[in-house]
Amino acid sequence: MRLYTYFRSSAAYRVRVALNLKGLAWEAVPVHLLRGGGEHHQPDYLALNPNGLVPALDDDGLLLTQSLAIIEYLDETHPEPALLPGDAAARARIRAIAQTIACDIHPINNLRVLRYLTRELGATEAQKTAWYRHWTELGLAAVESMLTNDTRTGVFCHGDSPTLADCCLVPQVFNARRFACDLSAMPTLLRIVERCEAMEAFRLAAPEHQSDAE
Numbered sequence: 001m002r003l004y005t006y007f008r009s010s011a012a013y014r015v016r017v018a019l020n021l022k023g024l025a026w027e028a029v030p031v032h033l034l035r036g037g038g039e040h041h042q043p044d045y046l047a048l049n050p051n052g053l054v055p056a057l058d059d060d061g062l063l064l065t066q067s068l069a070i071i072e073y074l075d076e077t078h079p080e081p082a083l084l085p086g087d088a089a090a091r092a093r094i095r096a097i098a099q100t101i102a103c104d105i106h107p108i109n110n111l112r113v114l115r116y117l118t119r120e121l122g123a124t125e126a127q128k129t130a131w132y133r134h135w136t137e138l139g140l141a142a143v144e145s146m147l148t149n150d151t152r153t154g155v156f157c158h159g160d161s162p163t164l165a166d167c168c169l170v171p172q173v174f175n176a177r178r179f180a181c182d183l184s185a186m187p188t189l190l191r192i193v194e195r196c197e198a199m200e201a202f203r204l205a206a207p208e209h210q211s212d213a214e
Contacts, residue, residue: 020201105139
């Protein structure tokens with residue numbers, strides 16, 4: 001497997017965690033999102049992934065895009081350990097937590113949106129940071145409530161083994177810390193992240209341990 005990745009991309013980070021949790025062998029193919037105007041905009045990469053985003057996963061010639069779709073593919077083709085365990089209700093809850101992060105928080109705070117705010121709309125760096133913090137803190141507060149007010153929360157987001165939800169949570173908190181978001185009112189979320197970060201699968205997936213880290 002070859003993963004087209006960028007060390008600080010939270011979407012790619014999710015997939016790196018999932019690959020590691022599954023114990024799969026994979027090769028990182030760095031795609032720098034800043035160098036030379038962004039390597040993801042180059043024709044050779046767009047030929048692989050027309051939306052020009054990371055990650056993309058090449059599984060023996062099968063090219064997959066979109067982090068959640070990739071992780072669910074990995075879970076279906078390599079069922080153990082399960083990242084979507086349990087019955088339909090359990091899987092729905094795990095997906096809801098994951099999608100709150102990947103679909104509600106991340107899309108309005110990723111690199112291309114932040115660049116548009118400053119380059120096209122004339123936002124200052126302070127305004128850009130305020131935008132990021134507002135939406136991230138609002139979204140993570142919702143995740144905290146989902147975790148705190150449900151007895152199915154365990155050592156991890158759902159039960160006592162990491163799931164798709166944890167694959168999404170840890171990268172988002174990493175980025176929230178980069179932007180100095182206020183997470184002080186989110187003890188359950190932070191407890192889970194701390195437990196995840198103690199695991200080798202999460203540690204080796206972290207941005208600072210990637211070959212393209214700066």
